[in-house]
Amino acid sequence: MKFIKDIFEKTHPLVxxxxxxxxxxxxxxxxxxxxxxxxxxxxxxxxxxxxxxLKRTMGMVVLALVPAILFGMYNTGFQHFKAIGELxxxxxxxxxxxxxxxxxxxxxVSYVVGLGIExxxxxxxxxxxxxxxxxxxxxxxxxxxxxxxxxxxxxATAFAVIIGKExxxxxxxxxxxxxxxxxxxxxxxxxAQMSGNSVWxxxxxxxxxIDGYSGATPxxxxxxxxxxxxxxxxxxxxxxxxxxxxxxxxxxxxAVILIITGIGSWKIMVSTVAGGAVMGxxxxxxxxxxxxxxxxxxxxxxxxxxxFGAVFMATDPVSGTQTEKGKWxxxxxxxLLAILIRVVNPAYxxxxxxxxxxxxxxxxxxxxxxxxxxxxxxxxxAKISAN
Amino acid sequence: MSETIKLRKGLNIKLKGSAKPELxxxxxxxxxxxxxxxxxxxxxxxxxxxxxxxxxxxxLFYDKYHPEILFTAPIGGKVxxxxxxxxxxxxxxxxxxxxxxxxxxxxxxxxxxxxGEAIRQELLKSGLWPFIKRRPYGIIASPADKPISxxxxxxxxxxxxxxxxxxxxxxMDTFQTGVNALAKLTTxxxxxxxNNESPFSAIKNVVVNQFDGPHPAGNVGIxxxxxxxxxxxxxxxxxxxxxxxxxxxxxxxxxxxxTKIIALTGSEVENPKYYKTILGVPVSVFIDGKLKNSPxxxxxxxxxxxxxxxxxTQGYIGFYDQQVSVIxxxxxxxxMGWADPGINKFTASKAFIxxxxxxxxxxxxxxxxxxxxxxxxxxxxEKLVPMDILPVHLIKxxxxxxxxxxxxxxxxxxIEEDFALCEYACTSKVKVQEILRNGINxxxxxxx
Numbered sequence: 001m002k003f004i005k006d007i008f009e010k011t012h013p014l015v016x017x018x019x020x021x022x023x024x025x026x027x028x029x030x031x032x033x034x035x036x037x038x039x040x041x042x043x044x045x046x047x048x049x050x051x052x053x054l055k056r057t058m059g060m061v062v063l064a065l066v067p068a069i070l071f072g073m074y075n076t077g078f079q080h081f082k083a084i085g086e087l088x089x090x091x092x093x094x095x096x097x098x099x100x101x102x103x104x105x106x107x108x109v110s111y112v113v114g115l116g117i118e119x120x121x122x123x124x125x126x127x128x129x130x131x132x133x134x135x136x137x138x139x140x141x142x143x144x145x146x147x148x149x150x151x152x153x154x155x156a157t158a159f160a161v162i163i164g165k166e167x168x169x170x171x172x173x174x175x176x177x178x179x180x181x182x183x184x185x186x187x188x189x190x191x192a193q194m195s196g197n198s199v200w201x202x203x204x205x206x207x208x209x210i211d212g213y214s215g216a217t218p219x220x221x222x223x224x225x226x227x228x229x230x231x232x233x234x235x236x237x238x239x240x241x242x243x244x245x246x247x248x249x250x251x252x253x254x255a256v257i258l259i260i261t262g263i264g265s266w267k268i269m270v271s272t273v274a275g276g277a278v279m280g281x282x283x284x285x286x287x288x289x290x291x292x293x294x295x296x297x298x299x300x301x302x303x304x305x306x307x308f309g310a311v312f313m314a315t316d317p318v319s320g321t322q323t324e325k326g327k328w329x330x331x332x333x334x335x336l337l338a339i340l341i342r343v344v345n346p347a348y349x350x351x352x353x354x355x356x357x358x359x360x361x362x363x364x365x366x367x368x369x370x371x372x373x374x375x376x377x378x379x380x381x382a383k384i385s386a387n
Numbered sequence: 388m389s390e391t392i393k394l395r396k397g398l399n400i401k402l403k404g405s406a407k408p409e410l411x412x413x414x415x416x417x418x419x420x421x422x423x424x425x426x427x428x429x430x431x432x433x434x435x436x437x438x439x440x441x442x443x444x445x446x447l448f449y450d451k452y453h454p455e456i457l458f459t460a461p462i463g464g465k466v467x468x469x470x471x472x473x474x475x476x477x478x479x480x481x482x483x484x485x486x487x488x489x490x491x492x493x494x495x496x497x498x499x500x501x502x503g504e505a506i507r508q509e510l511l512k513s514g515l516w517p518f519i520k521r522r523p524y525g526i527i528a529s530p531a532d533k534p535i536s537x538x539x540x541x542x543x544x545x546x547x548x549x550x551x552x553x554x555x556x557x558x559m560d561t562f563q564t565g566v567n568a569l570a571k572l573t574t575x576x577x578x579x580x581x582n583n584e585s586p587f588s589a590i591k592n593v594v595v596n597q598f599d600g601p602h603p604a605g606n607v608g609i610x611x612x613x614x615x616x617x618x619x620x621x622x623x624x625x626x627x628x629x630x631x632x633x634x635x636x637x638x639x640x641x642x643x644x645x646t647k648i649i650a651l652t653g654s655e656v657e658n659p660k661y662y663k664t665i666l667g668v669p670v671s672v673f674i675d676g677k678l679k680n681s682p683x684x685x686x687x688x689x690x691x692x693x694x695x696x697x698x699x700t701q702g703y704i705g706f707y708d709q710q711v712s713v714i715x716x717x718x719x720x721x722x723m724g725w726a727d728p729g730i731n732k733f734t735a736s737k738a739f740i741x742x743x744x745x746x747x748x749x750x751x752x753x754x755x756x757x758x759x760x761x762x763x764x765x766x767x768x769e770k771l772v773p774m775d776i777l778p779v780h781l782i783k784x785x786x787x788x789x790x791x792x793x794x795x796x797x798x799x800x801x802i803e804e805d806f807a808l809c810e811y812a813c814t815s816k817v818k819v820q821e822i823l824r825n826g827i828n829x830x831x832x833x834x835x
Contacts, residue, residue: 001722004722005720005722033758035722035723036720036721036722036723036724037720037721037723037724037725037754037756037757038720038755038758039717039718039719039720039754040718040754040755040758041686041716041717041718041752041753041754041755042753042754042755044818044820044821045807045810045818045819045820045821046692046693046694046807046810046811046820047686047688047692047693047695047697047712047714047753048400048546048692048693048714048751048752048753048811049753049754049755049756049757049810049811049813049816050733050734050735050736050756050811050812050813050814051724051729051732051733051734051739051756052734052735052736052738052739052756052757052812052814053725053756053757053758053760053814053816054757054758054760054763054814054815055725055757056725056726056738056757056814057738057763057764057814059725059726060738128758130760130761131760132763169761170761171760171761171763172760172761172762172763172815173761260737261736261737261738262736262737262738263736263738263764265765265766317763317764317765317766318763320765321765322765322766322779322780323765323777323780324766324769327766371777371780371796374775374777374796375795375796377775378775378795378796378797379795381616381618382618382619
């Protein structure tokens, strides 16, 4: 360890202002602080500080994403071999390896492009590398269909980091969740390549698909009028979908980690699920002979990106509401809108992404009214005591 | 006895090195000092210069804007130096003590027989007035204030805090005298905040409120908020327990007696306990031969680890401080510290394993444990402030200098100590106390 520290300490003067390698300062600083918590001590204010910092917090979120990542890899292989009818004859590790080889490049592209841009911005602005992208860089691959071309991932990541975050001032300042900005960018910029049934299942040109296999997500099927997915498949995640979103179970494991460590807001998770369930029930009541509307409300919660969005996207503390009461309202509206958009929007059978982006936009407004109510209550108190 | 007010929000930080209930007297030190910097917002004007001989109770300096507020010598002797800092700001007025110097005689009387005005004059002349602080703002009370009440907290919940029922053992009568004097200064009542089974519950001429809860339940600001919250235009006075005692002694003896009991605490202290000494004592009397022989740097704090001031080994204890805390400086790199499971890492969050051992005591150092960032997480501060106040929004209102919002969000009700836990727990390492004091200074400047 001392060896690594010595390298960083020796190279430290070389990247200072005016030195030869100053353009590498943010990179040096980024890696130094990654490997070593710095020796800075309190100069004013409290003398002791909590051990938690943004690296720890973001690290915890990435840890919570691990079950979804691993399952996403397995499911990628699973869908492939299922499509070509070789599932029974393929071993577990072969399936996983296939997915691993497919998924890792997506993750690598996301991190390299995103962190590259972050380093450049940190250098230009002269501040430390901020950790927000550690999570965004993992979320971006997980919300993409596996067959998204890598150049599109790169483009979407660049768009998300620059337009979604850095123009607002970097981590902590953005108004939308960067990963969803990336997803929305692709959805609107390349609709032809990002929809249809072929993007969800990785197939080579030589692969022969078995008869009757469509590769459509359960939501697309339901929107088309066929509900034929199995509930257990949807819960465990053996369905087509974006890389990380299919397994409700893996996402629940992540949710447990986020709630136990207190890093994700359980209020938002609970209220989002409640909002989704309420809208599902409303739709059930008015379903008539519309198949998608009559999908049992609780099944909405285990298909598509609902669970993933509720646990990992809606809980983003920066783009969500900041007040505790606001969190209940914010989550509930996300759930409500997600299912409404999902079922009613004819163009695209998923609504989580748009619902969260929409509520990100309105989060400051919700907070504004919560704070206004708080101020009113305080003013009333003043009047009562004056009487 | 009123019913107990239960406070749920907050956090007790369990540190190693709390003071054992043992009291050791310290001989009168060679020098003592009064530091104008202990009083936020004060512009001091000197009354003495080097080589002036003073008795205990003679004025050393006064407040430029309230010349009647005097700051007097805690002990007799010779003024040896006036130490100044940048722009000739007065930092310390140092007195070489002389046991034969004697002290100024003030009126000796039972406060019950005195008028409020007489008590006010006695406190101003004797230099005991600065012990009275006012809310809003946490600054020295103005003699022209008409306080609606006076609050005294008889317990301290901050880390390693001294136990006042030990400190005041056997001196409750004098405390009562002090309370009686204060009671004459308000049209309202004196409120005493006590914790469970407190000997202070027996004090008369007061309203006793019992509190139960983690830090900051012992902060007087929290106690005011949860009983009679301050509204715009209200002024409430607050006094520390030991300072009430000093006031009581003035009326009992007619002399100023700044004797104070100070707790020496912290994980770097060999034998943490209480010392009987005097206000303005040099810190050297606490640290010479009393600290552990550690291979790393130590940080000496006048006050507690949340709100105290870092002082040099040749420095002096602050005017309002009741304890000295010594902790490791922690100016060392830690390899992959953020990824450590954290069995020895006390945390207000739940992101370290230490959370599973709630009874353990920890040795915490002064390292920041991370870089400063913009606000990212939400909901952290709210858990630590047992008040109907939105701390993050108040802090943000101060950062954008929005005076209306600061007022609406409750800046009159809080001072640094009430938000200190937020600064401790902040993931983004935001300097909450500094920001809050800036906001308070803005309010004083704009609204007076």
